[in-house]
Amino acid sequence: MSRLVGWLSKISIRLLAFNILLVFLPAGGMLLLDTYEQHLLDAQERTMVQEGRLLAAALETRGRLRSDDARNILVQLGQRHEARLRVLDSTGDLLADSAVLGPQRPSQVEPLPEPEPGARQTLLYRLGSLPFRATHQILDLLEPEVGQAPDRYDTVPLRSGPEIQAALAGRYGSSTRIAPGSPPTVTLYCAIPIRIHGSAHGAVLVSQSTSRILRALYAVRLDIFEVFLASLGAAVVLTLLMATTIARPLARLRRQAEVVVDRKGRIRTGFVPGKRRDEIGELERALAELTRRLEEHLQSMEAFTADVAHEFKNPLASIRTATEMALEVDEPDERRRFLEMIQGEVARMERLLTGAREISHIDARLDQEERLGVRLDELLEAIVEAFRLRLGGRGPTIHLAVASHDSVVEASPDRLTQVFENIIDNAVGFSPPGGRLTITIRSGPDAATVLVIVADEGPGIPEQDRQRIFDRFFSYRSGPAAGDQDHHSGLGLAIVKAIVEGYGGSVVAQPPSRGQGTRMVVTLPRVR
Numbered sequence: 001m002s003r004l005v006g007w008l009s010k011i012s013i014r015l016l017a018f019n020i021l022l023v024f025l026p027a028g029g030m031l032l033l034d035t036y037e038q039h040l041l042d043a044q045e046r047t048m049v050q051e052g053r054l055l056a057a058a059l060e061t062r063g064r065l066r067s068d069d070a071r072n073i074l075v076q077l078g079q080r081h082e083a084r085l086r087v088l089d090s091t092g093d094l095l096a097d098s099a100v101l102g103p104q105r106p107s108q109v110e111p112l113p114e115p116e117p118g119a120r121q122t123l124l125y126r127l128g129s130l131p132f133r134a135t136h137q138i139l140d141l142l143e144p145e146v147g148q149a150p151d152r153y154d155t156v157p158l159r160s161g162p163e164i165q166a167a168l169a170g171r172y173g174s175s176t177r178i179a180p181g182s183p184p185t186v187t188l189y190c191a192i193p194i195r196i197h198g199s200a201h202g203a204v205l206v207s208q209s210t211s212r213i214l215r216a217l218y219a220v221r222l223d224i225f226e227v228f229l230a231s232l233g234a235a236v237v238l239t240l241l242m243a244t245t246i247a248r249p250l251a252r253l254r255r256q257a258e259v260v261v262d263r264k265g266r267i268r269t270g271f272v273p274g275k276r277r278d279e280i281g282e283l284e285r286a287l288a289e290l291t292r293r294l295e296e297h298l299q300s301m302e303a304f305t306a307d308v309a310h311e312f313k314n315p316l317a318s319i320r321t322a323t324e325m326a327l328e329v330d331e332p333d334e335r336r337r338f339l340e341m342i343q344g345e346v347a348r349m350e351r352l353l354t355g356a357r358e359i360s361h362i363d364a365r366l367d368q369e370e371r372l373g374v375r376l377d378e379l380l381e382a383i384v385e386a387f388r389l390r391l392g393g394r395g396p397t398i399h400l401a402v403a404s405h406d407s408v409v410e411a412s413p414d415r416l417t418q419v420f421e422n423i424i425d426n427a428v429g430f431s432p433p434g435g436r437l438t439i440t441i442r443s444g445p446d447a448a449t450v451l452v453i454v455a456d457e458g459p460g461i462p463e464q465d466r467q468r469i470f471d472r473f474f475s476y477r478s479g480p481a482a483g484d485q486d487h488h489s490g491l492g493l494a495i496v497k498a499i500v501e502g503y504g505g506s507v508v509a510q511p512p513s514r515g516q517g518t519r520m521v522v523t524l525p526r527v528r
Helices: 002-007 010-060 067-077 123-128 130-142 162-168 211-260 279-328 332-368 376-391 413-430 479-487 492-502
Strands: 084-089 094-097 173-179 185-196 199-209 372-375 397-402 408-411 436-443 449-455 506-510 519-525
Touching: 010 067, 010 084, 010 185, 010 199, 010 211, 067 084, 067 094, 162 173, 162 185, 162 199, 211 279, 279 332, 332 492, 372 376, 372 413, 376 397, 376 413, 376 436, 376 449, 408 413, 408 519, 413 436, 413 449, 413 492, 413 519, 492 506, 492 519
Parallel strands: 397 436
Antiparallel strands: 084 094, 084 199, 173 185, 185 199, 372 408, 436 449, 449 519, 506 519
C-alpha cells in the first residue's frame, strides 16, 4: 500500500492527468463523425443521382418509354449497381424493378478473403484483442444487415411519394425515410424525370439504404477506440516511467532534506549526489554542493567566534591585571603607567571589534553593495599619491608601473580602496628606510583578468606563513614592522581576501623573483 501511495504522488497524478488529456483530445475526433457521416450521405446521394440520370438518359435515347426497354437496360447493367433502380411511367405505374431481375451473376461476385491463420489463433493475440472483440460484438448487434431495410413503396403506391410526383412533374425529387426498428433504418430516395420530346414521360426512382455508411462509421469508431485504448495504455506506461525517473528521485531528495539540519539548525549530514546525467542529477549535485558550502560557512563562523573570544581573552586579562595592580600601588607614576596600559588594551579591543564587524559586514552585504566600473590605474594613482603625501619623504619610494590601461573591473571603489590601502600599508611597514615599493598593473595570462602586483624589499614572509597571513587574527611582523605588532589586529589581510574573493578574484603572497621581499598579487576579473 505504501508503494502505491509513493507512485500516486502529486507529480505522478499531474503527469497522468496531462497524458490522459492528450489522449482524449484525438478521441474527441469522434464528435466530428457527424460531419463525416453527412459527407458520406451527400456522396451516396450524388452517386444515386448519377446512376438514375444514366438510366434516364439511356431510356430517353429510345424515343419512347416501354417496359421491355427498361428491363433490357437493367439486365444489361448486370446488377453492377448498389442502389435499387425502378422505372415508372407517366401515371406512376412500375415498368421495371432491378430488385426482381435476379441476383448478381456468380462470375461477377468477388470472393471474400480467406481469414489469416496463425497469429490470430495464439493465446496472446486473443487476450490482447479481447476488448476489441467485445466491442465488435456490441457494435455488430447495432449494425443493420445490408439489404434488409424495408422499402416504403412495398406497402403504399409509388405515385403517392412526393419525390415521384416532383419527377413526374419534370423536377428532381428526393426524400429520406426512417423505418422504425431496433435500430431504425434510413433509406434515401431520388427521383429523376425521363424527358422525351421535352416533356416528362416517366421517372427513374433510385433507393438505397444507409446501412453501408453506418458500417463504415462503426469501423471508424472502432479504429478510433482501438487507438484510444493503445494511447491510454501508452499514457499510463509513460506516466509510470516519468514517475520513476522524476517523482521518486524528488521524494528521495525531500527525505534527505528533512534530515540535513537538526532542530537547532546544525547540519547533521549532506545530500548524497547521484550519478544521473539529467536535471535531477544536476539538482542533487547542486544541493550537495550547497550543503557543503553551508557547512563550511557555519564552521567558519564557529571558528571566527572562537577566534574572537580567544583574541579578547588576552586584553581582558591584561586589563584585569593592570586594574588590580593600579588599586594596590600608591605611587602616581606607577598608577598612571597601569592606567595607560589599560587604555592601550581597550584601544586594542576596539580595533578587534571594528575588524570583526567589518569582516561580518563584508560576508553578509558585499553582494548587495552597488558596483561600478572602476579603472584600477586611476584608482591606484590616487592611492599612491595619498601615501606619498602621508609619508612626506620618509619610508620607501613608491613607484607605479601601468603595463595595461585596459584595467576596468566591476566593484565598489571604496572597497577596492580599502583593499589596496591595506596591502600598501603592510608593504610600507615591512619596507626598510630608503627601500623601493613597486606597484604593477598588467593583464592576466588569460586576458580576462587584471593583475595588481605590490612588491616590497622587506625581509619577506616564511613559506609556512604565506597562506596563514590571510587568516583572521594572524599577524606576522618582522624587520622594520616588528615593533608595530601591538597596533595591528591581524584582520587587515583577512579583510582584503574577503573583498577580493567576493568580487570573484584572488590574492596570494609570493616570494620575489630575485632579491628579498614579498610580492602580493591581486587578481580581479576584467570588464569588457
